[in-house]
Amino acid sequence: MTLITIALGIFYCAWYLQHINWAVWYYSFVFFVCELIGLFLFSFFAFNSWFLRYHNPEGLAVERTFSVDVFIPVAGEPLEILRETVEAAVGIDFPNKRVYILDDKGNPEYQELATKYGCGYFAREDHSDAKAGNLNYAFFRTEGDLILTLDADQVPQPQIVNILIGYFKFPQVAYVQTKQNFKVPVGDPFGNADRIFYNVMQSGKDNDNSAFSCGSGVFYRRKALKEIGGFSTWNLVEDVHTSMLLHERGWRSVYYNHSLTRGTSPADIYGVYRQRKQWAADSLRILFWDNPFRRKGLTFKQKLQYFHLGFVYLVAAFVMPFFFITPIYSLLTQEFILTAPVYHYVLYRFPYFIAMSVGYGIINYPTPYMKAFQMWTGLFPVFMQATWIALRSSKKKPAYRVNVKTIGEAKAKNPWVAILPQLGIIFLAFSSIIYAFIVGGILWDCYLLNFVWIIWSIWTLSGISLAAIKRHQWPKEEALAQRIFPSFFSKTKELLLTVTLSVFIVLFFTIGDIYKIDQFLSSFRLEILRLVHIEKPATQPPNEIPKTSKVAEPGLEKVVEYPEKASLESGLSMKKEEGVKDGRWIIHVFSFRGQEKAKVYKEKLMAAGFPAYSIPAEVKGEFWIRVHVGFFNSQEEAQEVSKEIQKKSISQGPFWITKVSVREKENIRGN
């Protein structure tokens, strides 16, 4: 599947290059680059997941014993949360261990707690280097062979040490990271369980010996940390950078793909933003200022893995929004990225799209990836911010803030404000659909195609927007204990829907008769416009002319359209106050066989103040140019004017006074 996708992707990109619209290269080419990056990411993801390394849930047999320190760094989390964690940590089923509370706020209540449970307690004076500094403070004041770090809200299972300790019989293993299990609000609206990351990506990275530490639920070897001088304080959060330094030194890591702890994830949009921003900023700082490709000790695969870590954030920040904006821009300006018929595009693009969807679906199975995708793309404003932060802080670290993890704490802020960028795009998307529809003068298959992509963008962005607006609840404890086994169908329904829809779209565009679609939609448009009483819509969009051809820049010219007789008449009655121009009676003054003469007399009439125009006609197989004066609201009025024409001796008549035909009215030219 992967190979098929990549083949189709390359096929599509090659075709794209042939049909690219260079006239608007600034966005058609950028779009192409975005497509390439999309293909690259897929390939990377697929090959990363080619071999996943799984570990036995029982871990390895214990062959050597170690002494263990358990570090619980705290920075102002509520006492109750900490109590639960400490209780569980003390209850870990391993005799030779010592639990430490690393209090960065110097809270006496925590000290009490420590004394009560018989834990060690550190409260340092200076608070430099945030969590990493805090960990180091304890690191240099303790002795244990192995160090288990837990977040203040991360409740460990009693067997955690016994299971993991077996891996340390290999002297090269520097740390073992466990899968994180988060308590999330009902339905996990923000996709915080990060199941893709923990189920698929880390296992794949593990295979390349580059599973990285996530900062908590991780078991370190003291000797290894000592070699790199303790936890890395270079970054905001120590985890990734520490892992990179260890890997550079040739240490090995293990990702234990089963969960032995339970943490809590943020439950509102601001908490999610803050957490993701921090992760993104850290990863990007590494990418920008400590590029993994310059770290000689890393193997090539490791370099790639660390590069990828930051790169995905860049893609989410700057590439994905482009996919949203392109169809909107196309509809608003009627500049399209390709110079090929729509059904060609559909034939080339959608098989690739389907293959990629199925590919992602299979790789991630049984984890559905759609929500992760929605989140990942929906968070682009955060990732942009993170990029900015990372770029600014080459030497010094940005400010650190603890993740907010309780419902309601940040409720004071309005979630609507947080998702303004996403809502903005959704709004633009809707308005571009409507705008292009009203303006018309568009190839309808182009319209429909952009419509499809816009719906896709709206769907993608709606994920985070809805999650942000809705109120969330924590699940009941029983529900947590209960294990649900979703059916095959429920796991794949989104994927099946996507594939079915795509196939339908392909069939529609390839089999459907575009001329019929054109006809149907343009008459549909007129119907709608009449219904909503937008009289005389502009036929043309404000932008004008091919920029490729050597033609002057477009001007703004609105064109009046007389689509139907009915609307024509209502238009007439509406504009009565403008005078004779819109009546329905005319005077036939002259007929000529030549254009020149007609023109002369038309101008004569006009000079005398009569609203004259000329119109071609065929009489008994011969061609004539008629000169008419009009329009008048009644026959009498026309008669009076004809007398005046006589008086001014432009013509002596006879005059023919008649009702104007709709066709003639459409065809008049000049006045």
Place this chain on the structure above:
Amino acid sequence: MEIKGTELRVGLYLADDFYEAPRKAWRYNQFFGKRIQILSFYIPWGRGNQSPDLAGIQEVLKSGFIPMITWEPWYCVQELPEGIRPEDQPKFSLSEILRGKYDDYIWQWAVDLKEISTPIFFRPMHEMNGNWYPWGGKVNGNRPEDYVEAWAYIRSIFRKAGNDKLIWVWSPYVHSSPDEPGNEIWRYFPGTQEVDWLGLDGYNWGETQEWSRWQSFQEVFEKGYGHLTQLAPEKPFMIGEVGCAEEGGDKSEWIEEAFGLLRGNFFQIKALVWFNIKKECDWRIESSKKSFISFRRNWSLC
């Protein structure tokens, strides 16, 4: 062979090959917000072109356009040595064709074009009533009667080859040259059995030439239209080549008049192929902004 639909088909000649023209035409589609339906190509018998570029024709069809192939028995101007007048090519005189000199060539095309299953416009030996092509009735030792015979001869070879897919377009120039008795348009008409569509080529040269003056669309075409519709009133009609200069009048008004007439008096005309290049003068629709806008607006009213 017939093609469906009753609305006015607009086509373009873009002076590009089968592969590039559809791409360019698609850009025009986007600018006009309406579909170009016909793309025009000129293929001289001369050197090369021993058989039609089927892949190219398919490419045009696949891109949603009907190709119109104007088939010219001559060495085109670029292929000729200097000093030879293009109409002076005894090798390509009508009697040579009738004597069977090109039978193999014609047969090859007739057989190969059977591969194309959708109808395409096929326009051999156009503007025969002029004196600028070697198949003209008054040059190169030809007579108008030879033309009618040659047409029937070529078509009979296609019939023999079993090729009945093409739409045969007979397309004289709007006025004969020399304009004298014995060279009237009707003398060249191969007959209703031999022709599927009627065509006319005509240009408004404006004041670009010493001999030219500004002519309205009606002035350019009315005479020819009258003649041809008399010859075969039941045949569909196309303007096979048309262009308008900028000099000497208002091109945008000219276009407006043209569309007005196509909707009205020239109602037999079902297709219009614009000669969209800058050759003798800037015939193109987009020679000026005004002209382009006028074309788009008036077409959209069709």
